[in-house]
Amino acid sequence: MKTHPINSKTGQYTFFENVWAVVRLIPIGRVTSYGAIARYLGSAGSARMVGYAMNAAHGQTPSVPAHRVLNRNGMLTGKHHFGSSDAMQVLLEKEGIVVKNDTVNQFVTLFWDPNVELL
DNA sequence: CGATTGACGTACG
C-alpha cells in the first residue's frame, strides 16, 4: 500500500510525507532502515532523503515514530536529533527492543521491510 | 534557478 498523502499547506505530494506515511506503518517493536524506505518509495538512491525527512518529521501530527528507523546496520545514527542522546534508545526499549552500543540487538529478526510486508 | 544540505550506503585504501 503505497500511501501518498498531500501536504496540507502546499497541496502537493512530497517525498517527506510519503516517508512519514511509511514510517507510521512500522509495527510496534519492529524496525526498518532508511534504505528500505527509500526503495519502497521508488527512490532507491534516496536513503539520505529519508533521513532528511526524519529531521523534518519532528513535531509532526500524527507523530512519526522516527526512532524505529535505523541505518542498515541497525545503529541509532539519528539519536542526536532527539531531545536527549538517550531518548531514541529509551523509546525503542519501551517497545521491547534491546539496544546495546547504539545498535539494535537481533536487528535482522526485528527488521520490517516495507517492500516485503506491504507491497 | 544554482548552491547547499544531509538521521545513507557503497567503495576504496
Next chain:
DNA sequence: TCGTACGCCAATC
C-alpha cells in the same frame, strides 16, 4: 577493521 571519499537526490536557501 576503520576512516575517508563520493554518488545519491528532494527540499531549502
